[in-house]
Amino acid sequence: MNDAIKIGLVAAGVLLIQVATGPLLSLGGARPDFVLIFVLLMALQRGRIVGLWTGFFAGLALDFVALGYIGVFALCKSTLAFWTGVWLDDRVGSVAIGWWMFILMTASFLQGAVVGVIVGPGGDMSLTSYLLQIVIPSTLYTGFVGFLWAVAPMGARSRGPLAPASTRGRRSLR
Numbered sequence: 001m002n003d004a005i006k007i008g009l010v011a012a013g014v015l016l017i018q019v020a021t022g023p024l025l026s027l028g029g030a031r032p033d034f035v036l037i038f039v040l041l042m043a044l045q046r047g048r049i050v051g052l053w054t055g056f057f058a059g060l061a062l063d064f065v066a067l068g069y070i071g072v073f074a075l076c077k078s079t080l081a082f083w084t085g086v087w088l089d090d091r092v093g094s095v096a097i098g099w100w101m102f103i104l105m106t107a108s109f110l111q112g113a114v115v116g117v118i119v120g121p122g123g124d125m126s127l128t129s130y131l132l133q134i135v136i137p138s139t140l141y142t143g144f145v146g147f148l149w150a151v152a153p154m155g156a157r158s159r160g161p162l163a164p165a166s167t168r169g170r171r172s173l174r
Contacts, residue, residue, distance in 0.1 A: 007042065007050070007054055008057070010038070011035075011038060011054060011057065011058045011061075012061075014034050014035055014038045014058070015035055015058060015061050015062060015065065017034055018033070018034045018035050018062065018066075019065050019066060022066075027137070027141065028133075028137065029133060029134050029137070029138075030134065030137030030138040030140070030141045031138055031141065032138070032141045032142045032144070032145040033108060033111070033138065033142045034145070035058050035059070035062055035073075035077065036077060036080070036104075036107060036108060036111060036142060037104065037142065037145065037146050037149065038054075038058065039051060039054050039055040039058055039059070039077045039080070039081045040080065040081060040084050040103060040104060040107060042054040042055075042081065043055070043081040043082070043084040043085040043088065044084060044085075044088055044095055044100075044103075047085050047088070047089070048081070048082045048083075048084070048085025048086050048088075048089065049085070050085075051078075051081030051082060051084060051085045052078050052081055052082040052085070053078070054081060055074070055076075055077035055078035055079070055080065055081035055082070056074050056077070056078035057074075058077060059072075059073035059074035059075070059076060059077035059078060060073070060074040062074075062077075069118070069119050072114075072115055072118050072119060073111075073115070075114075076110075076111040076114050076115065077111070080107040080110065080111060084103055084107065087103070097147070097150045097151065100146065100150055101143055101146065101147060101150075104142065104143055104146040105139050105140075105142070105143040105146075108138065108139040108142040108143065109135060109136070109139045112131070112134065112135030112138055112139060113131060113135060116130045116131060116134075116135060121134075
């Protein structure tokens with residue numbers, strides 16, 4: 001099967017999980033962003049161009065399903081995936097869990113802040129309150145889920161996406 005079709009099917013599954021479990025996993029307004037985790041993993045595994053396109057289409061689908069403002073998530077996720085891929089191109093070897101957590105949590109916070117600025121916090125909530133009550137807890141929640149994935153047996157073993165590129169069978173790093 002073509003790689004683009006595989007990525008599209010997995011992205012659709014992740015989007016379904018995001019939409020179906022989002023309200024169930026909500027803790028005081030904070031929700032983990034499974035789609036962001038997937039998009040950043042695609043950028044780490046397959047490079048900035050695949051991350052860019054995965055982020056664009058997954059973000060656009062999420063815009064239609066969840067946000068109601070077309071293009072905001074597409075812009076955020078594709079930009080964050082592209083720059084994650086650019087960052088990876090300059091690194092040699094594997095991505096340590098600490099760097100993965102830094103990348104994921106920074107991207108999650110930036111996405112939340114950009115969405116808050118473009119869409120607005122809604123209601124009578126100020127941007128500062130939105131950042132403190134929604135964005136930061138969501139960033140921590142997404143980071144926790146990303147950490148659990150990274151230390152899970154599939155992610156931590158030699159064939160996982162946080163392993164060195166030479167063991168994953170993908171392009172070698174410069």
